[in-house]
Amino acid sequence: MSTNDTVQRLSALIKQHEHDILSVWTGELQAKSFRSDANTSQRHTQQFLALLPTAIAAGGFEDINSRHWDEVRDLLGDISSQRARQGSTPNETATFVFSLKQSLFSMVRRELVQEPQLLADALWAVSTLLDQLGLYVVEVFQKSRDQIIVRQQQELMELSTPVVKLWHDVLALPLIGTLDSARSQVVMESLLEKIVETGAAIAIIDITGVPTVDTLVAQHLMKTIAAARLMGADCIISGIRPQIAQTIVHLGVNLEDVVTKATLADAFVVALGRVGATIHRNNA
Structure with a gap:
């Protein structure tokens, strides 16, 4: 058949x-x-x-x-x-x-x-x-x-890269976990969108939660900083621990024109000074 x-x-x-x-x-x-x-x-x-x-x-x-x-x-x-x-x-x-x-x-x-x-x-x-x-x-x-x-x-x-408005003209981007190429692109886009939205002049990139900084991570950070500058905002890097500082020096990464601070609080103080604001402690 x-x-x-x-x-x-x-x-x-x-x-x-x-x-x-x-x-x-x-x-x-x-x-x-x-x-x-x-x-x-x-x-x-x-x-x-x-x-x-x-x-x-x-x-x-x-x-x-x-x-x-x-x-x-x-x-x-x-x-x-x-x-x-x-x-x-x-x-x-x-x-x-x-x-x-x-x-x-x-x-x-x-x-x-x-x-x-x-x-x-x-x-x-x-x-x-x-x-x-x-x-x-x-x-x-x-x-x-x-x-x-x-x-x-x-x-x-997207959820792990929130951009927070700390003060008028001051943004903060706390990073937690590994910063690979895909995530760094999300980081950059999130930060630039927030800069456009708020017109911020200062962006604090906090890397306290980033476990290691290698050449690739450092390059991603520098690209993000350069892009933010093109949008009219200066960046401050906070969360520079001793081990990370030694790694950055060992890698030969040039951070001479970038302000770095050990803590987010220290970076916030610098940012407030740049936008003409000050903090006064009430001792009463």
């Missing part, structure tokens, strides 16, 4: 026995502890089985990337992305597709028991098709989760 005959027969059988297939499939999902809202799971399985026969009849089962499989791929993509956001695992997500094998195999064996060649072809077609769809689900899931991780990392970097 030709491949096209197998395709058409398989499509017709799935459409004819959709209710029974759905019942067995749902049972398989429950047996495998597929975590999902009951209504959502039922809707997804019904949508998938409604689309599957048409896609098989029009596009065959050897290539799910053809346009005939667009709706099926879109549905599986939505399911995978949704489960990635909900914190499911790739295995759990792939179970949605792979658990369909049992119900389809049972139906095919029952209906084609008198036609051994067609039975063998149909079983191979089902296995090949569901393997492709299962791998597609895992691929989309992984991409979705990677996007979520990247977005979370960006959000964490």
Whole structure:
């Protein structure tokens, strides 16, 4: 029997026995502890089985990337992305597709028991098709989760680089953790945006929470200072501990034209002096 005959027969059988297939499939999902809202799971399985026969009849089962499989791929993509956001695992997500094998195999064996060649072809077609769809689900899931991780990392970097207005014309940027290339870009953008927003004349960059300062970190700091100056703001670096001071000297980093202070408080006093403000202690 030709491949096209197998395709058409398989499509017709799935459409004819959709209710029974759905019942067995749902049972398989429950047996495998597929975590999902009951209504959502039922809707997804019904949508998938409604689309599957048409896609098989029009596009065959050897290539799910053809346009005939667009709706099926879109549905599986939505399911995978949704489960990635909900914190499911790739295995759990792939179970949605792979658990369909049992119900389809049972139906095919029952209906084609008198036609051994067609039975063998149909079983191979089902296995090949569901393997492709299962791998597609895992691929989309992984991409979705990677996007979520990247977005979370960006959000964490933004949260970890707050620019605080300490006084009129004085900003502070406390840095905590490692300052790599990606984060230094966020630091620079955050500081420059705040300078534009407030018109600040002084920006204090506090590196008390930066564990180590190497050549790369020093270069990032100098670039940030240079960019701030182009925007009309001078920078003061605070949090220079003895170990960091020795490292900077050893690296040969030129900080001669940059004011540095041991603490944020010391830097704040200098900044207030530059903007014409003073602090008086009340001894009363």
